[in-house]
Amino acid sequence: MKKLWLSIILFWVGCLYAVAQQNTIRVGLQLEPPNLDPTSGAAAAIDEVVYGNIFEGLVRINENGGIEPGLALFWNISTDGRSYVFHLPEGVKFHDGTDFTAEDVRFSFNRARAAGSSNAKKYIFAPITNIDVLDPLTVMITLDQARPDFLFNIGLGDAVIVAEESVSSNASHPVGTGPFKFDRWVRGDRIELSRNEDYWGTAPRLNRAIFKIITDPLSAYTALKAGDIDTFPNYPAPENLFLFDQDPDYEVVVGLTAGETILATNNKNAPLNNLNVRKAIAHAINRDELINGAMFGNAAPIGTHFAPNHPDYVDLTGLYPYDLGKAREYLRDAGLPNGFDVSLKLPPPTYARRTGELVANQLGRIGIRVKIENLEWAQWIDQVLRNKNYDLTVVSHVEPMDINIYANPDYYFRYDNADFQKIISDIDKSTDAAVTSELYKQAQRKIAEDAVNGYLYQLGKYGVWKRGVKGMWANYPIRSNDLRDVYIEGDG
Amino acid sequence: MGRFLLKRFLSLAITLIVATVIIFIMIEIVPGDPAAYMMGLSGSTEATEALRAELGLNLDPWERYFSWVGGMITGDFGISYTYRIPVSELILERTLVSVPLTVYALILSTLIAVPVGVISASFRGRFADTALMGIAQVGVAVPNFWFAILLVLLFSTSLGLFSAGGFPGWEAGFFECLKALTLPAISLALPQAAILSRVMRSSVLEVMNEDYIRTARAKGLSKRQALIRHGLRNAMIPVLTILGLQFSFLLAGGIIIESIFSLPGLGRLVFQSIAQRDLIVVQSIVTLLVFAVVMITFIVDLLYAWVDPRLREGG
Numbered sequence: 001m002k003k004l005w006l007s008i009i010l011f012w013v014g015c016l017y018a019v020a021q022q023n024t025i026r027v028g029l030q031l032e033p034p035n036l037d038p039t040s041g042a043a044a045a046i047d048e049v050v051y052g053n054i055f056e057g058l059v060r061i062n063e064n065g066g067i068e069p070g071l072a073l074f075w076n077i078s079t080d081g082r083s084y085v086f087h088l089p090e091g092v093k094f095h096d097g098t099d100f101t102a103e104d105v106r107f108s109f110n111r112a113r114a115a116g117s118s119n120a121k122k123y124i125f126a127p128i129t130n131i132d133v134l135d136p137l138t139v140m141i142t143l144d145q146a147r148p149d150f151l152f153n154i155g156l157g158d159a160v161i162v163a164e165e166s167v168s169s170n171a172s173h174p175v176g177t178g179p180f181k182f183d184r185w186v187r188g189d190r191i192e193l194s195r196n197e198d199y200w201g202t203a204p205r206l207n208r209a210i211f212k213i214i215t216d217p218l219s220a221y222t223a224l225k226a227g228d229i230d231t232f233p234n235y236p237a238p239e240n241l242f243l244f245d246q247d248p249d250y251e252v253v254v255g256l257t258a259g260e261t262i263l264a265t266n267n268k269n270a271p272l273n274n275l276n277v278r279k280a281i282a283h284a285i286n287r288d289e290l291i292n293g294a295m296f297g298n299a300a301p302i303g304t305h306f307a308p309n310h311p312d313y314v315d316l317t318g319l320y321p322y323d324l325g326k327a328r329e330y331l332r333d334a335g336l337p338n339g340f341d342v343s344l345k346l347p348p349p350t351y352a353r354r355t356g357e358l359v360a361n362q363l364g365r366i367g368i369r370v371k372i373e374n375l376e377w378a379q380w381i382d383q384v385l386r387n388k389n390y391d392l393t394v395v396s397h398v399e400p401m402d403i404n405i406y407a408n409p410d411y412y413f414r415y416d417n418a419d420f421q422k423i424i425s426d427i428d429k430s431t432d433a434a435v436t437s438e439l440y441k442q443a444q445r446k447i448a449e450d451a452v453n454g455y456l457y458q459l460g461k462y463g464v465w466k467r468g469v470k471g472m473w474a475n476y477p478i479r480s481n482d483l484r485d486v487y488i489e490g491d492g
Numbered sequence: 493m494g495r496f497l498l499k500r501f502l503s504l505a506i507t508l509i510v511a512t513v514i515i516f517i518m519i520e521i522v523p524g525d526p527a528a529y530m531m532g533l534s535g536s537t538e539a540t541e542a543l544r545a546e547l548g549l550n551l552d553p554w555e556r557y558f559s560w561v562g563g564m565i566t567g568d569f570g571i572s573y574t575y576r577i578p579v580s581e582l583i584l585e586r587t588l589v590s591v592p593l594t595v596y597a598l599i600l601s602t603l604i605a606v607p608v609g610v611i612s613a614s615f616r617g618r619f620a621d622t623a624l625m626g627i628a629q630v631g632v633a634v635p636n637f638w639f640a641i642l643l644v645l646l647f648s649t650s651l652g653l654f655s656a657g658g659f660p661g662w663e664a665g666f667f668e669c670l671k672a673l674t675l676p677a678i679s680l681a682l683p684q685a686a687i688l689s690r691v692m693r694s695s696v697l698e699v700m701n702e703d704y705i706r707t708a709r710a711k712g713l714s715k716r717q718a719l720i721r722h723g724l725r726n727a728m729i730p731v732l733t734i735l736g737l738q739f740s741f742l743l744a745g746g747i748i749i750e751s752i753f754s755l756p757g758l759g760r761l762v763f764q765s766i767a768q769r770d771l772i773v774v775q776s777i778v779t780l781l782v783f784a785v786v787m788i789t790f791i792v793d794l795l796y797a798w799v800d801p802r803l804r805e806g807g
Contacts, residue, residue, distance in 0.1 A: 041532075042533075117539070123536065223658075
């Protein structure tokens with residue numbers, strides 16, 4: 001009899017517990033965001049928590065990199081492409097109860113472009129000449145000239161709408177208009193969000209979302225297997241993905257990111273300033289070997305600095321195919337038949353270290369003696385990015401649509417080419433989609449032909465989730481885990 | 493005793509002042525800039541400068557040193573560059589994980605090591621001794637992170653008895669937290685217990701050869717009675733030294749165990765802050781750890797005096 005009572009009690013306790021846990025998703029994150037304000041600094045980990053969940057922009061970037069209405073229900077663009085009129089929905093409130101109006105749009109953008117702003121993508125706002133509030137639900141933004149990428153850019157996390165009343169505390173207690181509101185942050189352990197009951201759009205199906213910080217790649221595996229978390233949207237250990245593939249309780253989805261992984265090259269350092277040397281390097285790189293060796297086959301080869309899933313992408317992987325004979329020929333043409341010494345500075349991510357070691361080996365085949373130096377991120381940023389004190393490095397450029405970085409001669413590639421700069425300024429001016437698309441293709445060809453950098457592969461996104469979890473993003477056009485459409489089958 | 497304490501406090505103060513200067517200089521020399529780290533690959537120079545100004549990194553090093561030390565004396569450790577919350581709050585949250593974990597691990601290791609050491613010593617050269625010391629030898633050799641992974645694979649992923657990591661926070665209840673700390677504490681404790689039991693064994697063996705034990709035996713006490721009444725207390729002195737060292741080691745040295753179990757402890761905070769150049773956090777934690785080590789040594793010294801009255805006179 002005692003046993004019966006005990007099991008009845010246990011059953012009910014279990015049920016109550018299950019109800020409390022229902023419709024909660026626990027999401028694994030490898031990097032903890034330093035703070036939760038996406039409009040200052042550039043940590044991708046911030047957007048992985050807040051973008052689309054807590055904060056929303058005027059437009060929203062979706063899973064495939066397309067643009068959808070966000071806080072602007074629709075918009076009109078003037079025929080000269082210079083002014084945008086955004087129409088905002090009625091009755092939208094921030095999580096603290098204050099109203100969202102056109103004034104908030106003006107405030108957010110003015111704050112981002114003000115002198116002394118620490119917005120990492122201030123350039124998005126540079127073309128803005130005027131922000132006019134036409135009425136509380138209509139705002140007109142005027143640009144200096146037509147900018148075809150403006151709409152996409154204001155969909156980024158750096159351009160989300162914040163409220164003047166709460167902006168100063170967004171770093172630790174973010175207040176936005178999104179479908180989830182911030183509950184609490186146990187630093188070093190987890191960030192908890194719950195459903196915004198007053199959400200203006202379609203209510204999300206989840207009650208709660210918990211982002212758990214799990215730094216160690218092996219712990220990511222054990223946490224999933226032990227059922228501590230429901231999903232790891234950007235699983236950090238490609239080497240053991242196959243274990244989940246074989247397990248019927250889990251689903252593995254390999255998608256794409258906007259991360260072009262390149263062998264970045266200092267185009268001003270001798271002998272890398274010689275086109276023949278860079279062509280020799282390009283011919284010596286064996287992409288399949290890198291993808292299989294470093295990424296366990298889960299990545300797409302690239303021949304230029306552009307996302308392969310973008311409609312304007314040109315496949316240039318065949319331009320300088322793996323061919324040691326040609327590579328040696330180019331080295332001879334450069335007057336370096338016996339190769340040369342070069343340093344390769346590697347940042348800490350596993351993909352960079354593994355790829356770098358393989359690249360060093362591949363270059364060794366044509367006599368280029370590579371000395372690997374492993375750096376921490378802070379050192380890498382200081383030496384490579386800021387002081388350009390490097391020859392070669394391996395890194396993933398995760399910003400979407402960032403081919404324009406090649407037009408900046410001060411960027412760490414130190415590629416200074418007037419023709420390329422002209423293409424990019426033409427893109428900035430173009431209002432015709434077909435022309436823009438053609439120009440993007442030209443830009444991709446130009447940097448590939450000049451072998452500015454070694455173009456290796458597009459970093460994959462390895463999503464692992466428990467079977468039954470639906471609606472997670474397969475791709476990372478931007479680093480976001482937008483949970484608005486996510487639900488767990490069988491949970492309410 | 494008064495002079496003993498005074499001398500101890502003086503040396504404590506000097507150690508701390510020297511430590512803050514050394515820590516600050518070392519951190520100034522390290523290349524890397526927290527603002528540049530936060531801006532990443534896409535940040536413009538202008539935005540980075542704006543962020544530097546926002547964080548107060550533009551001030552003179554001397555100004556920053558004195559405002560840091562001055563603040564610490566009044567309990568204000570400054571604001572973390574990356575988290576943008578008070579450093580003291582951050583450290584307190586982490587201490588509430590690291591200190592209980594360390595204490596838990598030390599209790600476990602003492603509970604294992606003292607009996608094992610005593611039993612081994614009493615059965616010196618016999619099977620029990622060889623077997624126990626053999627196991628201890630393995631315990632010393634096994635890396636604790638490997639052992640931790642085995643524990644997780646067995647108790648979390650296979651048996652599902654414990655979660656594989658994380659810390660619910662003390663407001664979730666004492667037993668929830670104890671449960672979350674159990675596997676990490678065991679992985680930290682076992683290698684320490686192995687070391688400690690070997691020290692305990694040799695210490696007991698040494699004490700058993702002392703004249704006073706022979707005297708006690710001559711008065712008619714059995715070997716065991718002599719050990720318990722007169723031997724154990726004296727055998728504890730080397731063990732206390734090791735325990736003190738282990739406490740300081742575990743407090744900061746749990747980085748690997750903390751990351752395997754995704755625990756928000758001090759070790760991981762230091763590690764992460766170094767990577768992100770959140771220097772104000774690094775220097776405050778390192779200073780606190782120096783303080784903790786000095787204090788622990790001090791407490792161990794007091795314990796010696798309690799265990800062995802002769803040391804009180806000399807001090």
